[in-house]
Amino acid sequence: MNKNERRAAAFFIVLSMAVIYYSVTKLSLGSVQEPGPGFFPFVCGAGILLLCLIWFAMNPKVDTCSAPLWEKGVWVAPVIAMVIITLYTFGLDILGYCTSTFLFLVAWQLGIVREKWVKTGVIAIVGTAAMYLLFGYLLGIPVPEGLLI
């Protein structure tokens, strides 16, 4: 059990205790004859807690030889992608589908792929038009509308 696994197990213990507390206090456990809405979550919470305790008991020492979770710098691209996708989602309601999709593609090409400006512009324009045609016209999906298009 390495450091990260210990942290994960500790997180799951806290989560399971919160679930048990919520099931007992906010939901009704009911009886064995007639289980209430809290019965099943309580059993799951207790199960996770038990499994994490077994995990700790079976691996009392920290494994210091294990590889780090992320090699140097490899987390940068996924984190940038997470931020870009979140901003894209906010943009859908505010700016509208086409504008936010165009900006999303520009941000992806410049922030992650490190593409040149001209190629970025072409990809963003062609990509936005293709997606709008596919979803808005061919598949007939109501695309988000915002202040712009």
Place this chain on the structure above:
Amino acid sequence: MDVFQGLLSGFSIALQGNNILFCLLGSVLGTAVGVLPGLGPAATISLLLPVVYMMNSPAASIIFLAGIFYGAMYGGSTTSILLRLPGEAASVVSTFDGYQMAQKGRAGAALGIAAIGSFIAGTLGVIGLTFVAPPLADFALKFGAPEYFALMLIGLLLAVFLSGGSPLKGSIMLLLGILLSNVGIDPISGKERFTFGIVELTNGFDFVTLAMGLFGLSEVFITLEESAAAEFVTKKIGRLWPTIADFAESKWAIVRGSIIGFFAGVIPGGGSVVASLVSYALEKKVSKHPETFGQGNICGLAGPESANNGASSSSFIPLLTLGIPCNASIAMIFAALMVQGITPGPFLISEHPDVFWGVIASMYLGNVILLILNLPMVGLWVQLLKVPFGILGPVIVMFTVIGCYSINNDTFNVFAFIAFGIIGYILRKLCFDPGPMIMSFILAPLIENSLRQSLLMSAGNFSIFFSRPISGTLMAVFVLIIIGQIYVGIKNRKKPNTCVVEE
């Protein structure tokens, strides 16, 4: 309706113009998915679930998704052989001898025997499915709530123990999946659970959002970490048909692989990966020249390739007859059936014979399509690898975002999808397999209902699970599996921890 009548009616459905088109489309997409490293069948099916919402025909939608699933098994071998780059988890074993054959200038023969073995095993698997599924569905009609509870318990447990990763981590994922499915209104009492006053959560999390986040988006994040630079070992593929000597050498490996694949596919958690590994180990054991394995032995390629395709066909048996998905990809197909208002299980064959027999018949057709797609067009598939992830990544994101948005026409599901994507990414970095979470999420309402019904039937007496013959036997198997796993766990305690997260 007997088997032959059913099959005939199935072919009349599968051979309709739109169904042939969806079968072809699914097979093409599946092959592409198999060829492209990183994007597995479970992720792709999850990405395409919103499309199923818009399809009016349940048979066509399942024919389409099934095509992707078994098509990926065919396509996965191409990059394993030519680039030592497995397109999906079940093709890892094919790199051992397939790549060595390619290095020795026998890439065409390797691709040929992989496609032919896949075709034979896939077709034998569908024949098995045709004849085993109806009697099994008849038998399952005897099941009541306690039997279903016991069966689902075993299914989930096997999915955790046989997936190859840590059983402890798998069990935690399984319970987390059940907890996530508890979010929303309790169907029996009507009380809200874990909604915290958020109106959008009263109906719970949408399966599509969860599946696309945990599999699709997390896959994008994982791929962004890696540079998928691969070099071709062979510029020229050469003659595709294996020689008579190749056939003679590998014929029994194909037969053994087909049988192993069929049985491994039926077991929950077994699936294609286990089938290919078992087949490789068996071929090495029965070979007169085990020292040549890993150096381009054709049996080391033919056996596992046949096994993973046999497993992909037979894994439909528990889904179509018992309503139990035995791996993450099949869980997605389970969800697609539910989206279409069809509950998979023993009543499927009598209530929706068009779907049951149509899907089975389409699998015969799909195997022929895949043989044609994979042999002469192999060069075309390899070209797919030239599409940069800088283009493919944002396209996947745009598809999934609009797919989540279209569920309720609001951005709540998109934000939930992003959250599940980040959670899936972190879980995979920590070697937690999200597969059991998806399976338990989808089975949780059925498990909860069957548990509550059983306890109501027995006035709270848990002995109902042990006193009835079928559920008693199943519970005995359940207890034996747990005891066996504890024994294995204690025995292997000193071994180093390995990370296996498969599709």
